[in-house]
Amino acid sequence: MKILFIHQNFPGQFKHLAPALVQQGHVVLAMTMQKVQASYWQGVQLVPYTASRGSTPQVHPWVVDFETKTIRAEACFRAALQLKAQGFMPDVIIAHPGWGESLFLKEVWPQARLGIYCEFFYHPQGADVGFDPEFPATDTGDACRLRLKNLNNLLHFEVADAGISPTQWQASTFPQPFRSKITVVHDGIDTVTIAPNPQVALTLNTAAGVITLTRQDEVVTFVNRNLEPYRGYHTFMRALPELLQRRPQARVLMVGGDDVSYGAKPDPQRYGAAKWKDIFAAEVRPRISDADWSRVHFLGHVPYQHFIPLLQLSTVHVYLTYPFVLSWSLLEAMSTGCAIVASNTQPLHEAIMQNQTGRLVDFFDPAALANEVCSLLTDPITRQHLGANARSFAQQHYDLQTVCLPRQLDWVQSLVLKK
Structure with missing residues (x-):
């Protein structure tokens, strides 16, 4: 398969999954907004790109978050068009959508299967916001801003074929019907290396x-x-x-x-x-x-x-x-x-x-x-x-090798099989 990763700070949560897919023989590329010195990382071809503009000065504070994500999404979209012009056609796109970059990739590759990393869905009550009474919101319109902050998530639900989330609770923050598309698999911990050491x-x-x-x-x-x-x-x-x-x-x-x-x-x-x-x-x-x-x-x-x-x-x-x-x-x-x-x-x-x-x-x-x-x-x-x-x-x-990575690889394979 040809697999494309999207992460602003690649590898991020994909630091084990992407190299494992290379080892399985897949062609793996990663688009990132980081400045990179090398063309490859652990067999993954790196495709850096940059945004052409910043946020609009004095833009309405409730929409500045979505404007920033749109700017990043456009930059990723235009870089993806260049990749397509070079002949790259991914079977699967795996993205962390948190910064918006993957929002328009189905416009470039409509046949590709898109799997997104579901880290958190914002709520005005019952989660982090309003949890600590010592630090109440300073703006009575904070709930309105928060609803708009979820626009990026909601628009991804329309185009994503599946999601993966590291914990059951984080997955539970996402609304139905997309919640039913989320598989819970943690990023994985190397418990062999990260082990007790009485002599430390x-x-x-x-x-x-x-x-x-x-x-x-x-x-x-x-x-x-x-x-x-x-x-x-x-x-x-x-x-x-x-x-x-x-x-x-x-x-x-x-x-x-x-x-x-x-x-x-x-x-x-x-x-x-x-x-x-x-x-x-x-x-x-x-x-x-x-x-x-x-x-x-x-x-x-x-x-x-x-x-x-x-x-x-x-x-x-x-x-x-x-x-x-x-x-x-x-x-x-x-x-x-x-x-x-x-x-x-x-x-x-x-x-x-x-x-x-x-x-x-x-x-x-x-x-x-x-x-x-x-x-x-x-x-x-x-x-x-x-x-x-x-x-x-x-x-x-x-455990990374015996539990999480095998399940992540199964999830990637399932993306291809989804209809």
Whole structure:
């Protein structure tokens, strides 16, 4: 087959699937808006393209999102026309439609089967929006804007032949009748490589000097792409004063940048120019002594080769999230055998079962979070039990080679067979 991938930041979620299709003997191309140095990546021919314009200044704020997606879709459409003129005729197109690029590809190749990655469908209630009362919408028309933000999804439903979604909950956010076209298969975790390592050691440069941590140390980990309320950073920080006081030997390692990935930036009228990371650090700092604060380490963005050892080092791992997309890092933590304390929110319910694969706490309850973390820090038997169960669950349900990749390949094959 001839297979075309569409992803703004290719490979993204397709980093395992695309090379696997090459290995099966298919001709695989990928259109991307990234600047690439090479023509091929793991056997996939890369076709970069760019948009010819930006968004219109002063465009209505409710439609700026769709205009941006339309601009990207046009750029992809015109690049696709060039590919077609060169004789390329894909049998299957696999796209992440989140940025709009794949919107007009059926106009270029009407006979191609289109499968889309269904990451999330926006709702004004019952999911991420309105979940956290601490940060209410500043615009009463926010629900109107959100409806228009789904235009891209809705228009893709008209042309897509099937969808694939990484979790049952994410798939459940999509409306019928398209929901019935979605197959749930996770992107996959390499549980062979991402495994426990009792001999792991990690060296940190701290204000007090260089320290080396091992599994003999008490380490609490918290990981996000960016430290922001969407991923419970404010709740975690508010749990720190009690946690540090009760556990005088514990060290807290936090991974994540100081920007935003999903939610809004801090309201400048409320917070000035501060960033979420600094806002909540400043809030709790008066209740934390200098000695205790020296055991809190903000590591920023960590290269992947150092990220997995950090999880392997963890005594207790904390993962919190709004009802939103589930992070790979949670499943990677499970694969390394971490004892996990997680928020009792819908995305977690597929992976964390209370007292089986982890502990669940109310997202908004810092005291409960501190108590659960401290309880596990004092209980190595329970930690070992939860961590072993978490790893076993990850292997059974999310392993890349034995579970997810074979199902993804079956899904691609099914696209050709769909009528």
